[in-house]
Structures are given as C-alpha cells and as structure tokens.
Amino acid sequence: MAERLFTRPTEPARPPRVARHGRARRVVPPPSWTVLGMLLVVLAGVLFVGAYANAAFVPDRQHTDHGQTRVPADVVDGGPILTAADGDVRSYRLPARTLALTFDDGPDPTWTPEILRVLAKYDVPATFFVMGSQVARHPGLVRDMVVAGHEIGVHTFTHPDLATLPGWRRRLEYAQTQLALASAAGVEATLVRFPYSSFANAIDDHDWPLVTEAGDLGYLTVLNDTDSLDWERPGVDRVVANAVPPGYSGAITLWHDAGGDRAQTVAALDRYIPLMKERGYRFTTVTEGLNLALAAAGIDQRAVANPPASGADRWRGTILAWAVRGADATLGLFGILFVVVGVLTIGRTVMLFVLALRHARRRRSRTWAWGPPVTDPVSVVVPAYNEKEGIAAAVRSLAGGDHPGGIEVIVVDDGSTDGTADIVDALGLSNVRVVRKPNGGKSSALNTGVALARHDLIVMVDGDTVLERDSVRRLVQPFADPQVGAVAGNVKVGNRTSLIAKWQHIEYVIGFNLDRRLYETLRCMSTVPGAIGAFRRQALRYAGGVSDDTLAEDTDITMAVGRAGWKVVYEETARAWTEAPATMGQLWKQRYRWSYGTMQAMWKHRRSLLDQGASGRYTRRCLLFLSLFGVLLPLMAPVIDLLAIYGLFFLDRTATAIAWLVMLGVQFLTAAVAFRLDREKLGVLWVLPLQQFVYRQLMYLVLLQSVVTALTGGRLGWQKLRRTGLEPAVSSGNG
Incomplete structure (x- = not known):
C-alpha cells in the first residue's frame, strides 16, 4: 500500500x-464585475417595475369637499361627464331613465369574469375603468370586454392620488394605461376617471387642475351620480338601494370589479339590472349615453368610445406588459425562495440547537x-x-x-x-x-x-x-x-x-x-x-x-x-x-x-x-x-x-x-x-x-x-x- x-x-x-x-x-x-454589475442593474429594474406595478391603493371613496373657489358653477351643479379642453368647460348628464354601469379598479381574474357573466345574462353593456397594471397582467379579460361590446376607460396605471403627483407622473399614468390597452385589445380610451373621485359637486381646487389637464390631453372626465358603495360590503340590499337614482333621472352608477371580495357586487347586480329594467330604464355605456345627451341638446357631435390603437403603440404596450408580468413572476419566485430559505434556515437552526447541544452535553459529561x-x-x-x-x-x-x-x-x-x-x-x-x-x-x-x-x-x-x-x-x-x-x-x-x-x-x-x-x-x-x-x-x-x-x-x-x-x-x-x-x-x-x-x-x-x-x-x-x-x-x-x-x-x-x-x-x-x-x-x-x-x-x-x-x-x-x-x-x- x-x-x-x-x-x-x-x-x-x-x-x-x-x-x-x-x-x-x-x-x-x-469574476467579471461588468457582467455582474449589468445583472444587478437588470434585477434592480425588474424589482422597480414590480414595485411600481404593485403599488398598493385604497378602494374608491367619496372625496372630501374642501369648498370651490375657481371651479365653474356649472360644473359643480352639472353632470358627471366633463370636457375641459382649451378652457371650454362643459358638463353633461345622461337622459332620464338611462343608466350607465361603471366598474373601477379591474380587471380582476376572479370577479371581473363573474360580472361579465351577469352582464351577458341580461344583455347589458357597461363601462370599465381599468388600471393599466391589471390590464398588463390580465389582457384576455380586456379583450373579452371589448368583444362583448363593453367600453373601456382609463383609471390610471397604479391607482395613485393624482393630485399629489407632478404633471409628468400623471401623464405617465395615462400613457402607460393606454399602452397596456393597445397591447391587450388593440384600442385606445377617450374616457378617464381619477382614483378617489366622486360626484361633480365634490370637485374643488384640489381636483380641478386634473380635470383641465385631462381635457387638454383629449380625455373626457367621468364622475358618477350614484355610488353603490359596494367596496364597503354593506350587504346586497344596501348596495342595490345605494345604486338606485332618485325619481326616474338618468345616472352613471359606480361599482367595482376588483380591490377585494366582490361577491356582494355580483349578487347585487343580478338583482339591480332586472329591477331597473322593470322600472323602464335602459342601460348604455358612458359614451353612448353622452351621445344621447348631445343629440337631445341638438349638438351635432358624436363621441367615439374606443378607437383603434396604432401599431407602434401595440408593440410598445406588449413590451410594457412583458415587463410587468416578468416583474410579477420574479417577485413571485422571490416569494417562494423566501419561504424555502426560511424553512431551511429554521430547520438548520433547530437541528443545530437540539443535536449540537446534545453532542456538547454528552462530551462534557464526567462519564464520557x-x-x-x-x-x-x-x-x-x-x-x-x-x-x-x-x-x-x-x-x-x-x-x-x-x-x-x-x-x-x-x-x-x-x-x-x-x-x-x-x-x-x-x-x-x-x-x-x-x-x-x-x-x-x-x-x-x-x-x-x-x-x-x-x-x-x-x-x-x-x-x-x-x-x-x-x-x-x-x-x-x-x-x-x-x-x-x-x-x-x-x-x-x-x-x-x-x-x-x-x-x-x-x-x-x-x-x-x-x-x-x-x-x-x-x-x-x-x-x-x-x-x-x-x-x-x-x-x-x-x-x-x-x-x-x-x-x-x-x-x-x-x-x-x-x-x-x-x-x-x-x-x-x-x-x-x-x-x-x-x-x-x-x-x-x-x-x-x-x-x-x-x-x-x-x-x-x-x-x-x-x-x-x-x-x-x-x-x-x-x-x-x-x-x-x-x-x-x-x-x-x-x-x-x-x-x-x-x-x-x-x-x-x-x-x-x-x-x-x-x-x-x-x-x-x-x-x-x-x-x-x-x-x-x-x-x-x-x-x-x-x-x-x-x-x-x-x-x-x-x-x-x-x-x-x-x-x-x-x-x-x-x-x-x-x-x-x-x-x-x-x-x-x-x-
């Protein structure tokens, strides 16, 4: 040997x-520090996209009235549809016995299909104000909305309080949502609803610049007449009662298809739609209702709901959607790895304490x-x-x-x-x-x-x-x-x-x-x-x-x-x-x-x-x-x-x-x-x-x-x- x-x-x-x-x-x-640096930059970018797209938000709530000073009186006393381009401010209401169902914060993979099912059951169109980040994650739902004849509006990309953001961030919120819509369904949106917005009479100096800025960008600002308050989950009966307008007036009603448990919303819609039809109401989209209001006023002008998006915007939107979904996948993987690391770390620590201490006690025994x-x-x-x-x-x-x-x-x-x-x-x-x-x-x-x-x-x-x-x-x-x-x-x-x-x-x-x-x-x-x-x-x-x-x-x-x-x-x-x-x-x-x-x-x-x-x-x-x-x-x-x-x-x-x-x-x-x-x-x-x-x-x-x-x-x-x-x-x- x-x-x-x-x-x-x-x-x-x-x-x-x-x-x-x-x-x-x-x-x-x-090791190539250049390659490592590039990988870290890419990873930081992915995490930033994930953080931006996953920005937390509070469900819509009635905005506090701080009092109006510069807001025109005909806006405060007017309807929920506002145009404010180039200083020409106008507001519109839906005609009597006309309802527009509007849904905020979606699309949601659980509740949006349920709501679409109820709308299809009663052959009722609706307007969905979508979040761009959710559109990037669930493009198929937006395509289903468009194919079913529903209307799509912008509800920003991440649901921030726009009044607290600089102008470039607000424009970015709108533009990114438009790109997401272009990628998902090949359309643009002409309607916008600000997060946390409410009725026309709640607009104050805090909000008014948003309306005029959106008008200059070519958007119609859509508020609401009646709020179902479904986000509070007060019970199906209460949700239905909240959404019924006074008398036989027309109304834009506010609902939610995301942001939490929407089982009450689905059940309330299943009762609300036949109830309002029995009362002689017709259901339209916001743009269709606006056109009816324009025609009734003798205005020879028609609004277009969702015009087709350009090919360039579709490609840019696809890249944006890939970035959001890639960031989500990365964060999801990190979440899984975090759990695995935690389990391994805890398991190793427990074994060390139990077995290593037992080993030490045995060695230090006088009989060892x-x-x-x-x-x-x-x-x-x-x-x-x-x-x-x-x-x-x-x-x-x-x-x-x-x-x-x-x-x-x-x-x-x-x-x-x-x-x-x-x-x-x-x-x-x-x-x-x-x-x-x-x-x-x-x-x-x-x-x-x-x-x-x-x-x-x-x-x-x-x-x-x-x-x-x-x-x-x-x-x-x-x-x-x-x-x-x-x-x-x-x-x-x-x-x-x-x-x-x-x-x-x-x-x-x-x-x-x-x-x-x-x-x-x-x-x-x-x-x-x-x-x-x-x-x-x-x-x-x-x-x-x-x-x-x-x-x-x-x-x-x-x-x-x-x-x-x-x-x-x-x-x-x-x-x-x-x-x-x-x-x-x-x-x-x-x-x-x-x-x-x-x-x-x-x-x-x-x-x-x-x-x-x-x-x-x-x-x-x-x-x-x-x-x-x-x-x-x-x-x-x-x-x-x-x-x-x-x-x-x-x-x-x-x-x-x-x-x-x-x-x-x-x-x-x-x-x-x-x-x-x-x-x-x-x-x-x-x-x-x-x-x-x-x-x-x-x-x-x-x-x-x-x-x-x-x-x-x-x-x-x-x-x-x-x-x-x-x-x-x-x-x-x-x-």
Whole structure:
C-alpha cells in the first residue's frame, strides 16, 4: 500500500493544472464585475417595475369637499361627464331613465369574469375603468370586454392620488394605461376617471387642475351620480338601494370589479339590472349615453368610445406588459425562495440547537470517554509549498507536542521555490524529517508523507497551521473506538486583528465547528479539515488514498472514508490556529477553491447514492445536507437581502426592519451558543451586523461563480494564498 501511494500518478496543482492525458484544462478567469454589475442593474429594474406595478391603493371613496373657489358653477351643479379642453368647460348628464354601469379598479381574474357573466345574462353593456397594471397582467379579460361590446376607460396605471403627483407622473399614468390597452385589445380610451373621485359637486381646487389637464390631453372626465358603495360590503340590499337614482333621472352608477371580495357586487347586480329594467330604464355605456345627451341638446357631435390603437403603440404596450408580468413572476419566485430559505434556515437552526447541544452535553459529561487512552505513536504529515512565512512555527508546535507515544513529523516539500525545506532543516529537530519532491499538488505530497510514515495513526496538518501543545494527543484519542477512521480537529483563526479576519473567526466557530457537532451526531461528516485532521492508515487504504480528482482533497478523502463504513468524528479540544486570508481578494480565491472543490467531490461520489449498506446510508445523508445547507441555502440566501432592500423602499419599512432584526437576533443567538460551546469570548460578535452587508454577499458571489464554473465545465487553478506567518503566542491559548 505504501509503495502504491508513493508512486501514485499525480498532476501538478500549482501552477495551473494539466490533465493526465496531456490536454490542457481551461482555467476559469476571475469574476467579471461588468457582467455582474449589468445583472444587478437588470434585477434592480425588474424589482422597480414590480414595485411600481404593485403599488398598493385604497378602494374608491367619496372625496372630501374642501369648498370651490375657481371651479365653474356649472360644473359643480352639472353632470358627471366633463370636457375641459382649451378652457371650454362643459358638463353633461345622461337622459332620464338611462343608466350607465361603471366598474373601477379591474380587471380582476376572479370577479371581473363573474360580472361579465351577469352582464351577458341580461344583455347589458357597461363601462370599465381599468388600471393599466391589471390590464398588463390580465389582457384576455380586456379583450373579452371589448368583444362583448363593453367600453373601456382609463383609471390610471397604479391607482395613485393624482393630485399629489407632478404633471409628468400623471401623464405617465395615462400613457402607460393606454399602452397596456393597445397591447391587450388593440384600442385606445377617450374616457378617464381619477382614483378617489366622486360626484361633480365634490370637485374643488384640489381636483380641478386634473380635470383641465385631462381635457387638454383629449380625455373626457367621468364622475358618477350614484355610488353603490359596494367596496364597503354593506350587504346586497344596501348596495342595490345605494345604486338606485332618485325619481326616474338618468345616472352613471359606480361599482367595482376588483380591490377585494366582490361577491356582494355580483349578487347585487343580478338583482339591480332586472329591477331597473322593470322600472323602464335602459342601460348604455358612458359614451353612448353622452351621445344621447348631445343629440337631445341638438349638438351635432358624436363621441367615439374606443378607437383603434396604432401599431407602434401595440408593440410598445406588449413590451410594457412583458415587463410587468416578468416583474410579477420574479417577485413571485422571490416569494417562494423566501419561504424555502426560511424553512431551511429554521430547520438548520433547530437541528443545530437540539443535536449540537446534545453532542456538547454528552462530551462534557464526567462519564464520557472514547475508551482507554491512546498512546500509540503518531506520524504527522505536513505538505508544504512555499510556506516560508509560517513553516517554522508550525513545525515547532508539532514537534513539541505532548503525545506520550511520541510524534514523528514529516514535512513534504512539494517543489517549493522559497527555501521552505531549508528553513525546516535549519530547525535541527530530531523528530522532524524533510522530504523533497517535485511539485505535484497537495494530494501528491500527502500521499508521499503517508507512504513514508512509520506509524498507523496519521495526522495531516497544513504548513501554515500552528497546533497547541496537547492538540495531537487530544486529536488521536477518538481512535480508542475501533470504528473511528478519521477525526476532525477544531480550526481557529489566529490573525484576528482585521475586520475580515474577525468575520472569518465568527464563520469558523459557527459555520464549521458547530456544524461538525451536528454532522457527527447524524453520521454524515463531510470534511476533516486539512488544517488539522487524523486518519487510521487502514481507513486511508480502504479509501484509496488522498485523491487529486478534486480541489477539495480533504472533503474528497473524508467522503471516501465515510463511504467505507468508518466513523468520522469531531474532537473540539484539539485546536489548530491557522492564518485566515487578510484581503477580500485572497478570501475570494480561498473560498472559490473550497466551494468548487466541494462540488467536485459531491459529483464524484454521487453514484454511491444508490449503494446498499454503509456507503449508501452515509452518502445519502452527506449529500443531502451538503446540497441543502452547503449549496442550495447559500445560493438562495441573497433573496433575504434583496427583499429587505425592496421592503425598505417599497413596502412597510417598519415591518421590514423588524423582520431583518429578528433574523439578526436568531443569528446572534446561534453565534452566542456556538461561542459558548467553543469557549470563545463574545466580544467579537459586535462585527456580526456588519457581516450582513459585505461578507455574506462575497460568499454568495463565490458560490454563484463556483456553480457557474461547475456547470460550464471550467477548471479552477489552485489559488495559492499569500501568508505572513502566525505569531507563536497564538498557540498558547484560546482567547
């Protein structure tokens, strides 16, 4: 076995890798911030369209009369149809025994078809004042209205209070609704009804400029004579009574086909129409009623209801409709993802609290022990490539370990060009050997060290890692259980001075060490960290040695050991201090390699999902948790941030802020538990809120690019990090 491991074919990992068959593998370029920026701009545009099209509104209500000063008296005392173009103001009423049914706020996919059914039942035309955003969403309903002979009017695009908007916004509200109508039914509208409008005698100086502006734009402003008040849902009898005009006067009646439950409206119409027909009323559209009024007044002029729209407006309207429906679909998808993320987050948190705490209680029990003390000698393998900054401190910490069976340290210099091997030789430590070999990658160096190791308990430690004096002794104690094949140690961030390092420190304690407690309990540990891990030689033999098939050789070998039926456990008291990346660029490189390599390992071991026995059980659990919490949850987690930003701008800011603070509170609670279990000081958690705004987003992007790399078949280089070396004092405690 030793000979096979030593002579295992390898491929160079540093610098860029080459395939075994001599064919160069593509190295993925760094992330394109231009492309990312463009995607963010597009996403922001989609969310803005969604926010605009989903603007909330209050159902129509009677407008408060503030008193009239500049409003002409014949308007205040006139009818509900107003023309005010070029200063020529006129108002009209419908003739006696003439009714126009008008419906606001639609179309609605639930209630508009019901109302159309009642109108068709009695062969009655109506006028629908539609919202452009709803027309874009439900164009088929508008086409049905036009085909059935009903009239369409403008009720703005998003139902705002027009008097509070600047002129350009008002014109945009009208124009966008016209484009939506052009796309949906190929028509234009000449009628407009303002949101929250009421009777003619309620028009005041607040509203009058809207009327004159609409007239200059070519619109007829339509108010109403009788309001059914169906939006209040006072009961069917009350709705019918409200809509009956006094005497036998003509009237434009106000109803709603959207904006809430309209069951009373449908039932009231089914009684109102035959009732008014029995009283001798005829039903018309608003334009038809206006033409009757013009004819009765002897005016030789006819209004046109819905003239055809131009081809250009139809195309522009189609693009608008696509934008609205696309934004709706995006927001709907985000809503689903938000629920999924919430369920996964809560599920993971509950499991961490229940299982990780149970793991900690069991370990701290006075009766807990792995078995008799393990005193067998240990071989420590240190793969080293250009580690001159930290190799001396790392080797000294290993050679000075207090394991009673003795420690041999094998430093495998993997073609270093910075004198790493010479630094180790100069230490003159009797239990340290240096092996020089051509560069072949980390897996090649590890296999070389294992092959040369004299003992059956193998500890693997990175060349930039400093161990505490008792770490090796504590790390190998789980081997008292003959079923244990590998042990993960407790990796600590040594350089905690910078903000980036503090964030990583929090991540190590919560995301790595707390998770390992959970995964040991579930028998699905996926990674024995390269910084500090121990293996039985027999387990390595069963697993086939350390493979160079992936960039995450630690995950790959751990999964192979787990599939072979060995237990993989976590020993939190065996601490190792590593140097975390100090810049965003270095952090990106490291995490990019980790996440991409993990996906490679998952793909490599996928076929064992169908295995029987221990291999299948381990793989199904391991890949399930890695897929859900290592890939799917981080990929979808940005939805939380996007919806938080969206909510602050377009939804209830207080509710959004409270929801975000609750999420942060859950993270604080999880962090506090993890830090207490790891005996870490809580003071560093003051940077946790800041982590939400920079660090998390970087991790999202890293994982996203890793997924893109995997899907496109790219090949990632080793991404060697720059090291500055840990201070020896770091290894002295657990501060």
